[in-house]
Amino acid sequence: MCTAAAFRSKDFYFGRTLDYEFSYGDQVVILPRSYPLHYLEQETQTRHYAMIGMACVMEDTPLFYDAVNEKGLAIAGLNFVGNACYHPHAPGKENIAQFELIPWLLSQCASVAEARKRLECMNILDTPFRPGLPAAQLHWLIADREGSLTVESVAEGLMIYENPVGVLTNNPPFPMQMQNLANYRHLSPDPVEATFGPGLSLPQYSRGMGALGLPGDLSSQSRFVRVAFTKLNSRCGESEEESVSQFFHILGSVDQQRGCCHLGEGKYEITLYTSCCNTDRGIYYYTTYDNHRIIGVDMHREDLEGGSLIRYAPVTKERIPIQNAPKGDGV
Numbered sequence: 001m002c003t004a005a006a007f008r009s010k011d012f013y014f015g016r017t018l019d020y021e022f023s024y025g026d027q028v029v030i031l032p033r034s035y036p037l038h039y040l041e042q043e044t045q046t047r048h049y050a051m052i053g054m055a056c057v058m059e060d061t062p063l064f065y066d067a068v069n070e071k072g073l074a075i076a077g078l079n080f081v082g083n084a085c086y087h088p089h090a091p092g093k094e095n096i097a098q099f100e101l102i103p104w105l106l107s108q109c110a111s112v113a114e115a116r117k118r119l120e121c122m123n124i125l126d127t128p129f130r131p132g133l134p135a136a137q138l139h140w141l142i143a144d145r146e147g148s149l150t151v152e153s154v155a156e157g158l159m160i161y162e163n164p165v166g167v168l169t170n171n172p173p174f175p176m177q178m179q180n181l182a183n184y185r186h187l188s189p190d191p192v193e194a195t196f197g198p199g200l201s202l203p204q205y206s207r208g209m210g211a212l213g214l215p216g217d218l219s220s221q222s223r224f225v226r227v228a229f230t231k232l233n234s235r236c237g238e239s240e241e242e243s244v245s246q247f248f249h250i251l252g253s254v255d256q257q258r259g260c261c262h263l264g265e266g267k268y269e270i271t272l273y274t275s276c277c278n279t280d281r282g283i284y285y286y287t288t289y290d291n292h293r294i295i296g297v298d299m300h301r302e303d304l305e306g307g308s309l310i311r312y313a314p315v316t317k318e319r320i321p322i323q324n325a326p327k328g329d330g331v
């Protein structure tokens with residue numbers, strides 16, 4: 001399972017949890033403006049916007065899971081298994097392979113509005129990156145500080161939906177997620193009046209009872225409701241630290257702990273990493289399952305005019321300072 005969210009305080013933040021049972025070899029990758037981008041059916045781009053994101057690099061190609069470009073446009077791909085359907089070459093369309101979608105849009109679009117224009121003439125090809133690595137069945141959250149889209153390539157074609165909530169999880173298709181949200185329209189962060197029935201006095205015995213009924217399980221439909229409620233009711237200060245901290249709390253509402261989602265044969269799905277990118281500043285923050293310390297990688301500290309990929313292996317080890325150690329232990 002995975003969850004992605006867009007969030008605005010003073011700056012605009014975008015990130016995701018990546019929930020899975022193994023890592024493909026994730027790295028924080030900065031792709032500078034002159035790194036050539038090759039496509040199956042499109043001309044090679046030799047100059048384009050720079051981007052930063054989480055990817056695995058195969059044959060010198062960064063295969064992005066989520067990324068943000070220097071203009072503040074952000075995209076995350078999330079599993080959409082059983083519903084994603086890609087198509088053969090379509091004449092008259094811009095034919096883009098599934099693994100090319102993120103670089104194709106981030107290399108040339110500065111906003112959601114520009115991405116939408118490109119998407120309207122796109123066809124997503126089923127061609128795998130290489131034999132033995134089938135095309136991941138995904139749908140995408142695309143966002144900038146003005147708004148969000150959900151993009152789903154299904155049997156009927158490429159669907160582009162306005163996403164008024166700015167969150168995405170996995171199945172079912174986006175229109176069903178939104179319809180399901182209506183079942184929770186009564187939830188509130190405020191205390192609510194007892195309306196159960198006339199003449200019955202029911203006590204408000206706890207704080208937080210306005211959100212009683214918010215689903216707590218790990219299914220993708222429940223996570224959609226939970227993260228939407230958390231994000232829409234989020235309040236935080238405008239500083240970078242407060243905003244980043246709040247963003248990790250929003251995605252913390254759908255964090256997946258080892259043991260709660262058994263896949264059989266002793267395998268468990270866990271939140272491998274959580275990301276939060278300040279899209280205005282180009283800083284990609286992340287935590288990993290065993291490293292709760294937020295680590296940042298700032299794309300503007302690198303040579304964005306260069307022609308080589310810049311790669312950082314994620315910090316995966318927990319470091320727990322002891323506050324009353326002799327020299328404060330770095331607290």
Ligand SMILES: C[C@H](CCC(=O)NCCS(=O)(=O)O)[C@H]1CC[C@H]2[C@@H]3[C@H](O)C[C@@H]4C[C@H](O)CC[C@]4(C)[C@H]3C[C@H](O)[C@]12C
Binds near residue numbers: 024
């Ligand atoms: C597994 C990841 C999605 C996690 C997720 O949504 N989990 C939910 C599980 S479930 O539905 O609820 O069961 C996806 C997100 C991005 C994907 C990767 C990117 O699309 C880049 C390439 C694309 C290639 O086609 C396959 C390898 C790959 C390297 C993908 C592997 C894998 O499918 C990733 C890492």
